[in-house]
Amino acid sequence: MDLARILNYRRAVRIYDRGRQLDTEKVKRCLELATLAPNSYNMQLWEFYHVTQPELLAKLSKACLDQTAVSTASQIVVFVARQDLHKKRAKSVLDFETGNIQRNSPEERQEKRIKDRKLYYGMVMPFLYTHFLGVIGLIRILITGVIGIFRPIFRQVSENDMRVVVHKSCALSAQTFMIAMANEEYDTCPLEGLDSKQVKKILKLPSGAEINMVISCGIRKGNEGIWGERYRVPFEEVYRQL
Ligand SMILES: Cc1cc2nc3c(=O)[nH]c(=O)nc-3n(C[C@H](O)[C@H](O)[C@H](O)COP(=O)(O)O)c2cc1C
Known part of the structure; x- marks a missing residue:
């Protein structure tokens, strides 16, 4: 499919065909593509919980208020924001960037560039991402x-x-995932109508993790799967050329 067709194909699907299963490996590959999403400072403070076990799906359905978009889904991916991992991620980006500079920058510029990255990922990032009661x-x-x-x-x-x-x-990675799924003619529905405390408990997440979005996955049940025609406000209302 070309990109315009993929974007038109992607809809928030509310009822999936329970008789049609997804290829778990294909869904996993869509999640690998989701990691290519642009993200702030390349800190990649996200995690993806790909749920396929029936008993966990049932628990998640309950935590998502038993919306049909979840209760009829064959798989679910929970996108989790992990600000609490900022030190670990900053270190791995710094390690990579140091090697990147050594491999690809002119020798005379390497020292300054590595010093800048150290300042950035060693000091600025920890300062920006640390939190304590707003102080x-x-x-x-x-x-x-x-x-x-x-x-x-x-x-x-x-x-x-x-x-x-x-x-x-994290939401950009979720959108990238949904587009990749649509390219496979797999359907999704992003959800925030859920009990985040329960979802965290089901996935055994630490207190610093936050639920960004739950994305149910499956294959739409004919026309029933979608709530009618797609509505967007007139483009002229949201477009400003300056
Ligand atoms: C962050 C976010 C949260 C959403 N939460 C829900 C939800 O809890 N339940 C639901 O049925 N749809 C949910 N949706 C789907 C939207 O209602 C849907 O994307 C919108 O109506 C546009 O329809 P379309 O995706 O088919 O173009 C959510 C979408 C986003 C992006």
Whole structure:
């Protein structure tokens, strides 16, 4: 399929054909493609829980308020935002980037570039992603506020802002996954109508993990699978050319 056809094919499917199963390996490959999504600072603060076991699917269905998009799904993927893994991810990006610079940068520039990356992933990232009762966010706001008097600076640094940063990137991986699934003519439905506390408990997630989106998967049940025609507000209402 070409991209326009894939995007038109993808719909939020609310009823799946229970008689048609998905190839688990294909779904896994779609998740591998999801990791190619652009993401903030390349920190990749996401995890994907690919659920295929019937008893876990039943539990998740309950936690997702028994919506038919979940109760009829043959597989479910839970996209989890992992801000709590920022130190681990920063270290692995720094390790990779150090090698990347050594392999691909001109020798005379390597030292400075590696030093910059160390500053970035060794100090700036931990400072941005650390949180403690809003206090560290307030310190960041003060610092950026002062620097911002003299030059443009990234200002979305409160602890809530940083949660948005992490969830935004995770949602991009979720969208990439849904597009990859549509390319296989597999259907999905993204959901946030759920009890996140219960979902975390079912998946045995640590307290620092946050549910970004649950995506049910299956193959649509004919016309019944979709709630009628697709609605979008007129394009002119959302498009501004400047
Ligand atoms: C973040 C997010 C949360 C959603 N939550 C639900 C949900 O809980 N239940 C549901 O049936 N659909 C849910 N949807 C699907 C939307 O209702 C659907 O994408 C929208 O109506 C547009 O339809 P389309 O995806 O077929 O183009 C959600 C979509 C997104 C992006």
